[in-house]
Amino acid sequence: MAKKNLKRKQKAQIEVVKEDESKVILPLVRRSDEPVTKKAKWINRERVLVFGTRGISFQHRHLxxxxxxxxxxxxxxxxxxxxxxLFVVNEMCKMSHCNKCILFDGRLQRDLYMWFSNSPDGPSIKFNVESIFTSAELKLTGNCLKGSRPLLSFDNSFDEHPQYSLLREMFVQIFGVPDHHPKSQPFVDNVLNFSVLDNRIWFRNYQILDENGAIAEIGPRFVLQPIRIFKGSFCGETLWENPFYVTPAKTRRLLKDNKKDKYTNNKIQRKAKKTKELLAPFRVKPEIEIFRDGNVKEKAKYLINKNKKAF
Structure with missing residues (x-):
């Protein structure tokens, strides 16, 4: 009986302690017009699925x-x-509870295509990635804390054309870290810059050194050339197509053709030089004719006049 009574007393003490912990202790002095502090909520539930296809190189994987x-x-x-x-990617996003996607599509271990998609309704954008430099390759002085929320900086040219305004909205939703995200840090220490030049989008990542505006580059660097904008996610109508886009295979072929033309031009020039030498009149060295039999002074005068007429 004594043991049962002890157990009951211990349970009652534990319940009292739990009730005390659940109570909210109010401050002794509080203003009447002071707003009640509310706990910050994680409202923006954007999640991005980042993965690649088989065939990407080590540099693409590091990027x-x-x-x-x-x-x-x-x-x-x-x-x-x-x-x-590629339509399977929408199912993968659904299984991972993600509503945005970045897909790295590699070709021939050298060409890289990047897809930005809003799953499952769209739109989706296909880019050709050029001039890739990873942060390990650059070895720059800039640095930022992992998980910090970046500022997104866009060029004025994003307001000039409708396709660039759509790209800006996609970049904001993908690269913008949601406020109060569990894995994010509650401060800003880097800037992601997107600028348009030569019908391409140049990506840079900078560290904020000082409040005055001093920055230092962190990395990585890459250039995105937009190819097409689709209405759906990895499918649907083509909303916009880049008229200035040239495939990497075609550019390589043009470079090879230029090298081939250079070789053929050199060959033609060598052949023309040989024919010119054959057609030119044969000139005897003047020293040979001077030291033959006869008057040396007269022969010298004759050779000088002959050379003057030739030139």
């Missing part, structure tokens, strides 16, 4: 890891087979 480090609200996934249809 993908750099982008994942920049986005605390990003999720990674295994590589996708090239044989599968």
């Amino acid at each position: 993908m890891k750099d982008i994942i480090k920049l986005l605390p609200h990003a999720k990674s996934a295994n590589k996708m087979e090239r044989k599968e249809n």
